[in-house]
Amino acid sequence: MNPITHWLYLTGGVFMGWGLGANDSANIFGTGVASGLIRYRTAVLVTAIFVILGAMLEGRKCITTISDLTSLSPLFSFICLIAAALTIAVLTFYAIPASTSQAIVGSLMGIALQSGHHPDYRLLIKIVICWICTPIGGIIFSVLLFRILKLLFLDRVKSVTILNLLFTFGILITGTYGAYALGANNVANVTGVYVASGILPPFHAALIGGLSIAIGVLTYSKKTMMTVGKGIVPLDPFSAMITVFSEALTLHVFTQVGVPVSSSQAVVGAVVGIGFARDYRTINYRMFGKIAIGWICTPLAAGLLALSLLFAVRQLPELPYYCFF
Amino acid sequence: MSKKHGLEIMLKRLLGKDSREEQVVDGIRNHLRLLYDQCCLLVKLLKDEDVVLIERIMDIEREGDIIRRRVFSELFEGAFIPYMRPHLYRFVEICDRAMDTVEDVAKYYELAQVPSNLKEPAVSIAEMTSSMAELLLIAYDTFQKGKDLRDQMLAIRVYEKRIDDVDHTIRLEMKNISVTSFWEGWWLGELCRSLSLVSDIIEDAMDVLSLIQVSLR
Known part of the structure; x- marks a missing residue:
């Protein structure tokens, strides 16, 4: 392949990774930064380092799933990423908790159906089941961790100063774990399709994906971190810590299953879990509806957009063939 | 050593120093101790009519201001997690307001002598206020140990109710007191108002303390 074309195709993944890093890092240290517990600089540095570490050490598990879903040409992988990135941008604008995993799988399905490559339906069913289980996992982990850690620490540590120390370090440790889990799980959304199309081997895909997410975290995460963080701040510090811990655990469990899932939906599930553990009357049941809309809209919209982009590209016969392959 | 205490010591060693938080905690305790000392002096002032104590009460208020500024x-500079800071600011501010009000009582006492028929109820209010300040200090130590504050809170509410009753009696008595000038009457009125106000402020401080405890659980 022409090296310029090769790099051109990679820009799609880097852009996707940048957007993912800028958006999803808010789910990790948003609370800590917005409430002043952790300095923004410390938060982004820790996130960037551990996202790369997660991507390098465990990213391959999910990359394999995405690459095994269907076979693609390099051009199609590029279209997939662009369609997924645009879908995420539009759904985020309408405040629907959209998932990059759902967007990328949706666009992959759209392309696969159009190009005549049959996707691995068993793998697809496994992925869809994992999507549904993500918020449920967030809820279960959140309820369990809330009960266990309350019993272990909150009910036993009485001193205000020690509790204060516990919360400060707790937010930092759970955030670090969250960054690691995000890198391990979500790097497949960024560069998994390149492995499917043969542009990159899995190791390079994990490295480039991790780096691009880290760049997003380092360069453009402040705004979302403050917005999301301030939305979560009304949670008490213990609940905020449990939320991040549950999200990280959910992502990590699904990494072991080998399926990339949504960190935003895991966070929403974890917050709902806190509601169950504390007082179920505080739960906003409309949020479940929003997640359900996200489940349907994201893959559908990404798939349709990928089809449209593919159709548009095919209407350009005057462009040299080697530009695309 | 109990298991719970052992866990706290282990966490303290594991998680490092917390000197800034300790300074805040000690500062607030000193502040509350000064409030209690000030209330005790007020009782002595009203009982013994020893006006030399007025200066001492004002000195304590200034000492309280210094501690308040240090705690703030x-x-x-970052002591305690941001979630707790506003509550702690508020608690210290309320305690400082209580000290200011005790100082006001002492100042008005210097200007307007308490008539003999009001002396007993005024001393009674001052004594109960002093007990409330002591209870607040005990409640703070209990709060530090993470124990239940219900007993202290209930006792403070009972005292506050009693003070309200005595205050009402004073107001009824005041109708029959003849004053020679507007200012004499105004100072006396302000003295009585400030005297009963201290208990309200201490009750507010107790509520905030209990709020901090609840918010951390």
């Missing part, structure tokens, strides 16, 4: 500065 530590909080501003």
Whole structure:
């Protein structure tokens, strides 16, 4: 392949990774930064380092799933990423908790159906089941961790100063774990399709994906971190810590299953879990509806957009063939 | 050593120093101790009519201001998690307001002598206020140990109710007191108002303390 074309195709993944890093890092240290517990600089540095570490050490598990879903040409992988990135941008604008995993799988399905490559339906069913289980996992982990850690620490540590120390370090440790889990799980959304199309081997895909997410975290995460963080701040510090811990655990469990899932939906599930553990009357049941809309809209919209982009590209016969392959 | 205490010591060693928080905690305790000392002096002032104590009460108020500023500065520099800081600011501010009000009582006492028929109820209010300040100090130590504050809170509410009753009696008595000038009457009125106000402020401080405890659980 022409090296310029090769790099051109990679820009799609880097852009996707940048957007993912800028958006999803808010789910990790948003609370800590917005409430002043952790300095923004410390938060982004820790996130960037551990996202790369997660991507390098465990990213391959999910990359394999995405690459095994269907076979693609390099051009199609590029279209997939662009369609997924645009879908995420539009759904985020309408405040629907959209998932990059759902967007990328949706666009992959759209392309696969159009190009005549049959996707691995068993793998697809496994992925869809994992999507549904993500918020449920967030809820279960959140309820369990809330009960266990309350019993272990909150009910036993009485001193205000020690509790204060516990919360400060707790937010930092759970955030670090969250960054690691995000890198391990979500790097497949960024560069998994390149492995499917043969542009990159899995190791390079994990490295480039991790780096691009880290760049997003380092360069453009402040705004979302403050917005999301301030939305979560009304949670008490213990609940905020449990939320991040549950999200990280959910992502990590699904990494072991080998399926990339949504960190935003895991966070929403974890917050709902806190509601169950504390007082179920505080739960906003409309949020479940929003997640359900996200489940349907994201893959559908990404798939349709990928089809449209593919159709548009095919209407350009005057462009040299080697530009695309 | 109990298991719970052992866990706290282990966490303290594991998680490092917490000197800034300790300074805030000690500062607030000293502040509350000064409030209690000030209330005790007020009782003595009203009982013995020893006006020399007025100066001492005012000195304690200034000492309280210094401690308040030091605690605020530590909080501003990052002591405690941001979630707790506003509550702690508020608690210290309320305690400081209580000290200011005790100082006001002493100042008005210097200007307007308490008539003999009001002396007993005024001393009674001052004594109960002093007990409330002591209870607040005990409640703070209980709060530090993470134990239940219900007993202290209930006792403070009972005292406050009693003070309200005595205050009402004073107001009824005041109708029959003849004053020679507007200012004499105004100072006396302000003295009585400030005297009963201290208990309201201490009750507010107790509520905030209990709020901090609940918010951390």
